[in-house]
Amino acid sequence: MDTRFRRRTFLTAAGAAATATAVGDLAVATPAAAESAPEYVDVQLLNITDFHGYMQPPTPGQGGVITGADGVKITVGGAGYLATHLKRLREGRPNTIFFSSGDNFAGWPFEVDAHDNEPTIEILNALGLDFSTVGNHELDKSRSFLVDHIERGKPYPTVGRDTSFLDSTGQRFAGANFRFYNGNVVWTEDERPIVPPYNIEWVDAGRGRRLPIGFIHLTVEDTPTGSTSYQPSMKSLGIVATANRYAAELKRKGVHAIIVNIHDGGYAGDDYNAGSNPTGPIFELAAQASPDIAAIVAGHWHCRFNMMLPDPEGVLRPVVEAGNHGQVISEINLKLDRSGRVVRELTRSTNHAVTRDVPLDPEAQYIADYWSARGKRRYATPLARVTADFTRAADASGESTMGNLAADYLLWSAGRKSAGRADFALIATKPVKGSVAIAADLLHAKGTNPSDSDGQILFGEAWNAVGYGNPVLTVTMSGETVHRAIEQQWQTRSDGTVVFAPFAVSENVRYRFDLAKPVGSRVDPASVTISGEPLDLTAQYRVAALAYTLIGADGYTALTEFTDPFRGERDREGFISYLRAHPVLTPAPLGRATPVA
Known part of the structure; x- marks a missing residue:
């Protein structure tokens, strides 16, 4: 084969014809003759x-x-x-x-x-x-x-x-x-x-x-x-x-x-x-x-x-x-x-x-x-009711009614199959990087859709509120890893400033934090409880979260240290199922994460 044809040049397709015809040593028909050659298909x-x-x-x-x-x-x-x-x-x-x-x-x-x-x-x-x-x-x-x-x-x-x-x-x-x-x-x-x-x-x-x-x-x-x-x-x-x-x-x-x-x-x-x-x-x-x-x-x-x-x-x-x-x-x-x-x-x-x-x-x-x-008709389908607003507006602890609702949904979703049962759930409400999983509020006042009414949540409103097509994973991680993940809600940037990227945690989790302490040491492990029991740093826990968060895409590296993943349902479809199972929702009181006085 002509060695001139072996050179590793990058050509557009438009230039390919000139290259092919220039290889005179090859025993092939010219493109002009080949266009009409009956032996070709x-x-x-x-x-x-x-x-x-x-x-x-x-x-x-x-x-x-x-x-x-x-x-x-x-x-x-x-x-x-x-x-x-x-x-x-x-x-x-x-x-x-x-x-x-x-x-x-x-x-x-x-x-x-x-x-x-x-x-x-x-x-x-x-x-x-x-x-x-x-x-x-x-x-x-x-x-x-x-x-x-x-x-x-x-x-x-x-x-x-x-x-x-x-x-x-x-x-x-x-x-x-x-x-x-x-x-x-x-x-x-x-x-x-x-x-x-x-x-x-x-x-x-x-x-x-x-x-x-x-x-x-x-x-x-x-x-x-x-x-x-x-x-x-x-x-x-x-x-x-x-x-x-x-x-x-x-x-x-x-x-x-x-x-x-x-x-x-x-x-x-x-x-x-x-x-x-x-x-x-x-x-x-x-x-x-x-x-x-x-x-x-x-x-x-x-x-x-x-x-x-x-x-x-x-x-x-x-x-x-x-x-x-x-x-x-x-x-x-x-x-x-x-x-x-x-x-x-x-x-x-x-x-x-x-x-x-x-x-x-x-x-x-x-x-x-x-x-x-x-799609417009499906968007306007009534799905559930709320007695008050669920919003993403966070208090000083980074906690919000919408975040807590999403975390509670993840725990419920994980428990729908025995292999997915979790000890607790978490969701990134304002991640260090990546996508925001909680995209909208669920408000009591009716919206602009003609099918809406006060307290009514439409299918489309719920679909767009939580998730972006991620599966809910249930994984195993140590208590020590859980503690480091909670600490990673505070991260130091390259310029020395500290960014606060809070989680929402499911209703069975409580912990306290002290902003006067250095980043990485703000949460006393003894203050963390799961279902009323103190966090055991040596124990293994089953944790439910979105896959995007667990693979590290949200910026919490500790969460990548998991084993035995179980893949549950996707976030949007799962949240719709949660609202069907809980047709009337009332915001839970805040206080799952509290600062040290």
């Missing part, structure tokens, strides 16, 4: 990633504006526009494969999240998605939820209330018309993949012949320990080794056209259809993954790029990422020879902005509008 790959249920056009803050060449700003997104662009790209292309690089659901739009992600599946079915890798957010509930409910349509658990809602056609949710795959997230016990690691698609080669294309599916390596997808029963394998393993397996099966579809990515500048100064794990994979892999399609980073990068033998292949929220469609055009091998020198890729200057597809927009209207 044309295949079009279309990809989106990180849709997250954004059926309606996203606002600029949600990613509705992207950057093109020369810094030009382009308004993009919306399922109605996405459907139109897809139809135009597919037109006249018999061998088209449309797939996703994960995080299709677990969306942030209320109408999607509060309907168990079923709206997203309806729209992806309508768009004709063929398959997807498993993104980290597709495991936010569980593998069982993904396979049994999302794929197969099994109620999970209560029809019409928690799941299996009526879709835009009036039918109950029946599951996805496509499958999910992943190869590097495996069961800890035996390292079997949690879903099939790859799929083989067959394309029409004419004269009754078909040729296979293999798709290897991977996801970000921290998925089993990520704050929302946290799954103690799973672990992750390295993406490079896994990609190479399955590439070799597919090759042994006679599959010579191989694509990696991965829910991990990187950053390569702002131009959605180019790339410069690439950084991130996808580019490490591109440099190391088997030369038998013809293209790498990325996700997770919510970035947009289109590049041709050298494989370990120096041959260029596309590496693309399509942003998020329906901003971009990545298109890769392959030519297969008669043996089913990709003619790499003739591979082309481009990213298409999902612009809003095309007609809305009526079917897709109808689905989006149906779920938006249904």
Whole structure:
């Protein structure tokens, strides 16, 4: 092979054609001749990633504006526009494969999240998605939820209330018309993949012949320990080794056209259809993954790029990422020879902005509008009542009625399953860093929604008040660790100032603190009681908290020293269940944490 083709330069896809034609020593047809060569089979790959249920056009803050060449700003997104662009790209292309690089659901739009992600599946079915890798957010509930409910349509658990809602056609949710795959997230016990690691698609080669294309599916390596997808029963394998393993397996099966579809990515500048100064794990994979892999399609980073990068033998292949929220469609055009091998020198890729200057597809927009209207009705559903305000307004001890309510809910939630029972619960009300889990007050006075009344808490108000899609974990830690975690509510910054980042604790916990003492020594362990018993520094306690807090993302390092995690329900759904079980709430008196006089 011509050594000039081995140099590790980074090119945009637009520059790839010039590079391919310059390699005169290779025994291949020139691109111009190959375009019409009858022995080649044309295949079009279309990809989106990180849709997250954004059926309606996203606002600029949600990613509705992207950057093109020369810094030009382009308004993009919306399922109605996405459907139109897809139809135009597919037109006249018999061998088209449309797939996703994960995080299709677990969306942030209320109408999607509060309907168990079923709206997203309806729209992806309508768009004709063929398959997807498993993104980290597709495991936010569980593998069982993904396979049994999302794929197969099994109620999970209560029809019409928690799941299996009526879709835009009036039918109950029946599951996805496509499958999910992943190869590097495996069961800890035996390292079997949690879903099939790859799929083989067959394309029409004419004269009754078909040729296979293999798709290897991977996801970000921290998925089993990520704050929302946290799954103690799973672990992750390295993406490079896994990609190479399955590439070799597919090759042994006679599959010579191989694509990696991965829910991990990187950053390569702002131009959605180019790339410069690439950084991130996808580019490490591109440099190391088997030369038998013809293209790498990325996700997770919510970035947009289109590049041709050298494989370990120096041959260029596309590496693309399509942003998020329906901003971009990545298109890769392959030519297969008669043996089913990709003619790499003739591979082309481009990213298409999902612009809003095309007609809305009526079917897709109808689905989006149906779920938006249904979301408004669900938001306004009465759920519970309060006798007085629950607010995040904290006293001098950092305690608030809303914080205490959230901590009490966590303790209750953990106890719903015997394996999750906890000795106490805590929740970060004003963390050192990261996300705030208590996002709104629950007020007695009626709000602006026409369905509201004094004392009434609507479903949407409760949904938005506590949580951000995190599971409740119950973990084991020593009494000494518990004490250090309580002390870490006060932390010294690099400039010497002290930040106060209080917890809320469940109703069975009391402690005292002394601000006159140094940081790290403000809570006498003897003042801490749990269910009326003094804290034993040598004992083991079961503690309930959100995964985000326990993995250290809130800035309390002591809490990471846990063992035996048990994954319970997610925060938002759990808080809704708590209010259903406690339909009338009265704020508890403050005083769980008190200063020394």
